[in-house]
Amino acid sequence: MFDVNAIRAQFPILSRTVHNNSLVYLDNGATTHKPLNVIEKEREFYLQNNANVHRGTHFLSANATAQYEAVREILADFLQVQSRELVWTKGATESLNLIAHGLTPLLQPNDIILISELEHHANIVPWQQLALRTGAVIKAIKVNRKGCIHYERAVAQIQNLKPKIVSICHASNGLGNILPIESLIREAKAIGAITVIDGAQSFAQIRPNLRELDCDFYVASAHKAFGPTGVGLLFGKYELLNEMPPYQCGGEMIDKVTISHSSFNQAPSKFEAGTPNIAGVIAFGEAIKFISSIPFEEWTAHKKDVFNTLISEMQTIEQVELYGDLNDNIGTVSFTVKNQHPIDVATLLDHHGIAVRTGHHCNQPLMDALAISGTIRASIAIYNTVEEIDHFIFALRDVISLLEE
């Protein structure tokens, strides 16, 4: 049986106070907290098993390598892909940069790269740089005034523009919308496009089965999925992945080096230059175990409870305007308060112990499309409770009345 208190007990930070109030952490879209098994695994590695990986003949190095590579297998299992299709990076941002760099040889002038107005800057700017290098052109699937994409129009854009690359998020970090990527991927593949899914917000929340999704690339960040900072992942279908030119160069990724010339390893090591974040990857294995330890139905049911409470309470506050898709949503609500600046609202909420985020959420084109400068965003994780939402709503009302005095 799902017991949120048993889960909360694994996250000591949730018991802390902020400004003499209990912390209510609703900034999970930015980064989640880490359960004890993750924290202790990283510590244990440094205390007892620390060594560099891959080239060691000694016990500690062999052991560290085995642990590090075992997490690639755990991840492969979680995503339903082959382990050699997985590259460790430092985060989703680096993963997207690596892909955009790697696809350079495939693009011609005027080829189209299709993204959406919902994208995080990390899924926009690397493509702009690719466009600058190759003469390709970026187009975006539009959102309506609530920030939702119109599915039929998106399909029409894919069919008419015939993009070479379609790169979209699985879920929006700014608004929480879950995109219909299954069918968008299908449409994109039908016209021969390469499909890239930004899974930064979906990895832990949706547990995608990449074999079923059948996308060409998928990226995510460990720190948004109960894992440590400084670890990211990249999935690429093997042939496509292995064909890409190397990204960073140095140790590990080479085969032979002379002063004037080098040849490279096969993927994934071709893309893992230098000493990786060994302790981070090993600890991330525990984060995947933590996620998997909670049955998916219980996970989504609990989050739906909390999210529905949040939405229905928010809708009773007349000064509040909500954005985004409130049905297909990972548990994030973005809103503004009439006549109030988001920073004023968030600063006062903070004094109630409530952590929310304000601003453009690295979604400037989305904010432009919504004709606002930013929102206040409350994003929930598996450890949030209905009581916390009650506390948040109480505080929000209090803050609004203080600001309206």
Add this chain to the structure above:
Amino acid sequence: MFDVNAIRAQFPILSRTVHNNSLVYLDNGATTHKPLNVIEKEREFYLQNNANVHRGTHFLSANATAQYEAVREILADFLQVQSRELVWTKGATESLNLIAHGLTPLLQPNDIILISELEHHANIVPWQQLALRTGAVIKAIKVNRKGCIHYERAVAQIQNLKPKIVSICHASNGLGNILPIESLIREAKAIGAITVIDGAQSFAQIRPNLRELDCDFYVASAHKAFGPTGVGLLFGKYELLNEMPPYQCGGEMIDKVTISHSSFNQAPSKFEAGTPNIAGVIAFGEAIKFISSIPFEEWTAHKKDVFNTLISEMQTIEQVELYGDLNDNIGTVSFTVKNQHPIDVATLLDHHGIAVRTGHHCNQPLMDALAISGTIRASIAIYNTVEEIDHFIFALRDVISLLEE
């Protein structure tokens, strides 16, 4: 007073056993162990202070940002530079890739990039890629048959070749040689070259004063300097740094983003796309404090003791051939054993509890120059003792006689 046992007490891993023998860890060139203050700082961050940095309005985020940025100040103080001249990366390899990418606009066909035969692949392959992009040409300062560069010839090469870029290591990871970089930088600057120093092996061992060295760029990895994995640093003189085009793109590094165009922040944030390794950077601050807590004279005196014991003992074993500069050395000895493969020697040493590294050490051009396929490398850190060296020498003799049966 310097007390090596007090220092060892800060490294619990040093008390562990390997194959029922006390661990003697002589693979510090690959990665050092981490003192307790580093390990506990990272843990404490996740237990009590975890949050994403820079864009938060709430307490935890402001606090995490303050801690994260404070380490940039600590590092600036350690290296005697300005904090805005320091970029956080995931490791020395990434730092070198970032620089080689950033210098692209400055190179013309046939411009010369001068490295040395002692360089790690991370200080070779990124320059090869830069050469491929721009038509520049790579030349290397040669080593003699012991692996030492000839200073006068190196100076002559700088003066004759007039390289646009001179990129050399402060100390060789393969052999331990400390290079005369003060005067090489001076010579390089005299002909207007941009100077890049690979400090992966020198950061903790030599504590360079970059203001005095006056190089244009300097890179290092935290994990080789008692810090966590997944953190690196890059120093660049501000004007030169800020002029470079961005490397990775995404959140944090942008100023304004529309679907078709972006403008970028100033350095250092221009080069820090995406969520950084927040916990890692904060823990690295403790590593710098650890290093600084031991007076430099005591540090070098102890290392010299241990190193001199190592060298003089090695010289009594007739089957052993030593490489590298045995005077100006950071505490690393590279050797071969007559008629024995390094892997056989290291595998058996491992059963004595001794961790050494074998192979080309990401130094293939150096191995080619020495006409060998690899060496066995023992590299010492501040926590190694003369007794450990005695144990190592005993084991090495034992292993050689087993192999010679």
Add this chain to the structure above:
Amino acid sequence: MMNIEEIYKSIASQQGWQAKYRQIMLLGKQLPNFPEPLKTEEARVSGCESKVWLHLAWDESTGCLVVIGDSDTRIVKGLLAIILAFYNGKRSDEIHTSDVITVFKELDLIQHLSPSRGNGIHAIQKAIVHFSQDS
């Protein structure tokens, strides 16, 4: 306009954080008007998520700083009022030997001092100090 001591007292005497912020927002309201035409890109303080504009000059006769400013958020504008009251009328050497940060610390407004871009107090203070160094 109150001077910095009066401002300090007016905040320190409040009971509870709500009252404190009420007072801070009031200070913001009392800031002298900042002319719309001065709200240019160059006048923007970069590194603040709220919009903050500063106009800085030296009074030729006294050699003292004259700074006005504005923000689109009420709390940051109030915090800005503290900073402006602190630095206005100070000579360049005084600006370097004193630090508004201590005032924030004493008023227990510490989290606003983070180098975080959320409120940007740090960035505002830096902008003023840089101005007084460069000119």
Add this chain to the structure above:
Amino acid sequence: MMNIEEIYKSIASQQGWQAKYRQIMLLGKQLPNFPEPLKTEEARVSGCESKVWLHLAWDESTGCLVVIGDSDTRIVKGLLAIILAFYNGKRSDEIHTSDVITVFKELDLIQHLSPSRGNGIHAIQKAIVHFSQDS
């Protein structure tokens, strides 16, 4: 040449790791000669820091694997002898249902099983399994 059971016993019966490695190196010495001309780049197992060459084929009449190999290091060559004895003469289906890794575990040679490139046992085993899958 000993078969895999004999090899197993010959190692397991040794007292102490020195004796064990002495025996392993002896096994390496007893490997059938690997013709120099077969030591090509294609025959190299990638992912080993030591040089390891394999030559793999199916015996047409029996459908069983015939594999020979060599290494430039003595210990890896000895470990290779264990692997070759294990897989030689097995049919494709047997190769997939059995695993030499268990032999290494039972002989307490576990650290050689790391995906580390140091010795490359992992890579050798993978190369054989891949060969038997692909053909």
